[in-house]
Amino acid sequence: MFYRAADPATLRIVPLDALTLVYHRASGITHIVDAPVPEILDILGEGPRDVAGLLAVLSDRFDLADPDSAALAVRLDELVAAGLVERTCAI
Amino acid sequence: MRHLKLLRIGPLGFRIGSHWRGPIAALDDLYRDYPAPLDGIADFNVHLFAARPWRRVLRPSVHIAGDFVIPDAAPLPLAQGLLAAEMGMNLQVALGLRRYLLLHAAMVERGGRAVLMTGISGAGKSTLAALLMARGWRLMGDEFALIDCATGLAYAFPRLVSLKNEAIDVVAQALPQARFGPLLEGTPKGAIRHLVPDARAIAAMEQPAEPSLILFPRFGFEPAERPVLPSEAFVRLTQASTNYVTLAERGFEALTRLVQAVPSRAIDYPDAATALAMVEALA
Numbered sequence: 001m002f003y004r005a006a007d008p009a010t011l012r013i014v015p016l017d018a019l020t021l022v023y024h025r026a027s028g029i030t031h032i033v034d035a036p037v038p039e040i041l042d043i044l045g046e047g048p049r050d051v052a053g054l055l056a057v058l059s060d061r062f063d064l065a066d067p068d069s070a071a072l073a074v075r076l077d078e079l080v081a082a083g084l085v086e087r088t089c090a091i
Numbered sequence: 092m093r094h095l096k097l098l099r100i101g102p103l104g105f106r107i108g109s110h111w112r113g114p115i116a117a118l119d120d121l122y123r124d125y126p127a128p129l130d131g132i133a134d135f136n137v138h139l140f141a142a143r144p145w146r147r148v149l150r151p152s153v154h155i156a157g158d159f160v161i162p163d164a165a166p167l168p169l170a171q172g173l174l175a176a177e178m179g180m181n182l183q184v185a186l187g188l189r190r191y192l193l194l195h196a197a198m199v200e201r202g203g204r205a206v207l208m209t210g211i212s213g214a215g216k217s218t219l220a221a222l223l224m225a226r227g228w229r230l231m232g233d234e235f236a237l238i239d240c241a242t243g244l245a246y247a248f249p250r251l252v253s254l255k256n257e258a259i260d261v262v263a264q265a266l267p268q269a270r271f272g273p274l275l276e277g278t279p280k281g282a283i284r285h286l287v288p289d290a291r292a293i294a295a296m297e298q299p300a301e302p303s304l305i306l307f308p309r310f311g312f313e314p315a316e317r318p319v320l321p322s323e324a325f326v327r328l329t330q331a332s333t334n335y336v337t338l339a340e341r342g343f344e345a346l347t348r349l350v351q352a353v354p355s356r357a358i359d360y361p362d363a364a365t366a367l368a369m370v371e372a373l374a
Binding site for chain 1: 320321322325326329336339340343347350351
């Protein structure tokens, strides 16, 4: 299972302080997100990745102390439900 | 409707129709220095009506309606007809406004810079706004701040200031020359008395101001003050807005711009004198 970020044209992302605002144009819903959601959207905006691939990039770029693929899969499901991330079958 | 009042508060025009003369007579008196809607066309209609014809005279109770309605609005006794009219106007603006981002906040201005004070009912918004007016600030409103989505400027909505319970005497002492409406006792919020904004607030009500400070006051606590991060201010202001969701991306743009450009602070205060000193030190 691969994931990719929603079309950038449907998102308006405004980093504020510790939190980041994401306005999702397709639903009209404002999401207030903490790390690592903006980073996930960033990476999945570059191209589709599976959980293991995404975790590898996150670990590499952000020096994760405790990489946990199950927790990341749960986060991704939440982002899919919110419409910010889409599931895709192939690269 | 038989009795009618047309008036403008800030940029918004109202047409208030009533089955009874009393509420309209009170509006005629208290809003006597306010202009008519631009071009005579009201933005919002308010209807004060009797649910049955005989209820105009027999135990008269005032139902509130208009272009926008909430189904479970309770009627008020005719003695509180002025309050019904004010509630009706507030309701139309809260439910129907599309031209501005509406924030449930009191607002005062000095030197072209507006201070917004937002908080739950009882936080002291109306009292602080009235007392700051007594100290030379321009009252821009005690209930709603209107943010222009294109420019970010704040527009005034200086309706009658709704003073409740203990605040009535506090403000009457600070503004002995001011005009007040009748004392309305036994309302859903206790005793209410309306204060007429001063001549300056009415004369300047079309002039916008640049927001310069957002305050989150809380009454009944030891004096304390802390900065509020833009993200917290954003969340609290979405809760204080009745039309953020309706405005969609325009509302998002206006609110993100506001919280990024304007500093926010939370202030706790035990009494009005402390609060006034805190506001004037921060502004």
